[in-house]
Amino acid sequence: MTVYPATYCPRCGTELGTKHVDGRDRQYCDSCDRVEWRNPAPGAGVAVVDPDRGVLLTKRDIEPGIGKWALPGGYLEVDETPSVGAARELEEETGVRVDPDDLQIVGTFTTTSFADEHVVSIRFVVGAERATGTPEAGPEVQAVEWFTPEEFEGSELHEPHDVEFERAWKLLGTDRAQ
């Protein structure tokens, strides 16, 4: 499978043609007699929520959305489960550690980050009491900060992280703060 449209067969190097399979035109290798399937790239991320301090956000230092705030997350490694990948990305970007088994799934989002790349991200939430480490900006991140929705007002979240921010706060922020 490929994420971007391929020109040549990744197995044998033959230039790919087109064949109508399962209702769509697919890239096809005549030599290998097989479809070169094109699929979205899977990602994962986690919102760490503290009822007093808010949700842990990262200020992106890479495109797309450089300079905008986001929830920690990224692409899965080939052999990772979503929760393991989400915990790894959290630690890489913020220095904060969580046990993948403590992560609660809250949903998914799909996005077209770059023109031809479709991403499906599996999103988790975890209470800050289950996290260890002092937040510190890692590579690909300009800053790491806690924000409540009130504090964040007027700032910009990289889409579609705005929905996830709200969702995570509703789950673990608002209820406990009351």
Ligand SMILES: [Zn+2]
């Ligand atoms: Zn081939």
